Amino acid sequence: DLMSDDQSSLPRDLQEKYLLTRRIGIGVCGEVRLAFERSTCRKFAVKIINKKNFQSEGTATRNAKTEIEILQRVDHPCLIKTEDFYQTEESFYIVLELMEGGELFHRVKSKQQLNESVAKLYFYQMLRAVQYLHSNGIIHRDLKPENILLSSQDDVCLIKVTDFNQSRILEEAVLMRTLCGTPSYLAPEVFTHASTTGYGLAVDAWSLGVLLFVCLGGYPPFHESFGHQSVTDQIIRGEFTMVQSKWKSVSDQAKDVVRKLLVVDPMKRMSIEEALQHPWLQDQKMLETAHRLMYPSAEGGGAAAAMEVESTSGRNLRKRGREGDGEEQH
Numbered sequence: 137d138l139m140s141d142d143q144s145s146l147p148r149d150l151q152e153k154y155l156l157t158r159r160i161g162i163g164v165c166g167e168v169r170l171a172f173e174r175s176t177c178r179k180f181a182v183k184i185i186n187k188k189n190f191q192s193e194g195t196a197t198r199n200a201k202t203e204i205e206i207l208q209r210v211d212h213p214c215l216i217k218t219e220d221f222y223q224t225e226e227s228f229y230i231v232l233e234l235m236e237g238g239e240l241f242h243r244v245k246s247k248q249q250l251n252e253s254v255a256k257l258y259f260y261q262m263l264r265a266v267q268y269l270h271s272n273g274i275i276h277r278d279l280k281p282e283n284i285l286l287s288s289q290d291d292v293c294l295i296k297v298t299d300f301n302q303s304r305i306l307e308e309a310v311l312m313r314t315l316c317g318t319p320s321y322l323a324p325e326v327f328t329h330a331s332t333t334g335y336g337l338a339v340d341a342w343s344l345g346v347l348l349f350v351c352l353g354g355y356p357p358f359h360e361s362f363g364h365q366s367v368t369d370q371i372i373r374g375e376f377t378m379v380q381s382k383w384k385s386v387s388d389q390a391k392d393v394v395r396k397l398l399v400v401d402p403m404k405r406m407s408i409e410e411a412l413q414h415p416w417l418q419d420q421k422m423l424e425t426a427h428r429l430m431y432p433s434a435e436g437g438g439a440a441a442a443m444e445v446e447s448t449s450g451r452n453l454r455k456r457g458r459e460g461d462g463e464e465q466h
């Protein structure tokens with residue numbers, strides 16, 4: 137608790153600017169604490185990453201440095217924003233915006249399962265966040281309900297993807313250098329689609345399938361309590377069960393999205409782009425709500441934001457407030 141909490145191990149400049157209080161999250165690499173900026177009393181989440189965790193010192197520090205590089209580089213409405221960084225001999229401290237709605241994990245748990253329109257609104261925002269990461273050569277690799285945060289206690293709210301500790305930045309340069317040397321000893325997958333963007337990015341599509349399954353069904357698709365197979369075997373075989381009592385009220389289109397993402401062969405798995413074009417997501421009401429949450433400043437903006445004739449034949453006019461990031465939803 138607050139009083140006995142030992143604040144002495146914190147970097148002095150962090151301590152001078154923020155009061156760290158209770159733990160609000162726990163992860164592989166450390167913990168997340170609620171913090172108050174002393175001068176404004178604004179609330180923040182401070183992620184503390186121990187440099188020496190069980191994997192190995194090198195890995196923990198290397199992953200933390202990649203996470204910090206990604207956090208500084210990304211800028212998207214559905215990706216968590218960073219306020220500050222500090223470090224000591226033994227830990228990294230990342231000051232992040234506080235997402236008042238907490239983790240999706242607890243939201244789904246407290247509601248048993250989300251209703252389909254809420255699940256669709258959240259899933260669409262996750263897709264846009266991951267589409268942005270992939271277009272910047274970043275694979276998240278650890279998408280799970282604990283890493284999806286909600287901006288408020290309301291069902292209709294902005295969501296943000298967090299935790300880039302397991303993320304990888306696709307180094308095309310590394311592949312190019314590899315191909316400069318003699319190819320004689322290189323394995324086939326170095327040359328095929330599998331080792332470059334194709335295969336790597338598909339892992340996030342699978343995880344989004346698991347996330348959507350959990351939001352709609354209220355339970356995980358692969359779990360040791362299902363039958364005799366280990367979770368690993370269930371995943372390798374892509375064997376999941378949609379329990380009737382939980383899924384009878386879920387539309388066939390929603391189930392179709394889940395089934396096309398939970399495909400074992402990464403080359404056959406639906407991609408993020410294909411998922412964004414799936415009929416289930418061509419829902420104007422949801423898209424307008426999502427864009428209002430993601431781009432609030434575009435609301436009722438100047439004439440430019442209101443109507444903009446496409447530079448092409450002008451056939452599809454941009455409607456008010458859907459200025460967004462210049463990508464038109466058709």
Ligand SMILES: NC(=O)c1ccc2nc(-c3ccc(Oc4cccc(O)c4)cc3)[nH]c2c1
Pocket residue numbers: 160161163168170181183216232234235236237238239282283285298299300
């Ligand atoms: N793993 C991460 O990289 C990470 C990064 C940032 C995170 N913020 C939370 C978080 C935020 C709010 C929570 O409820 C609260 C807590 C206090 C007040 C409140 O309104 C809601 C619970 C967890 N969890 C996080 C995880």
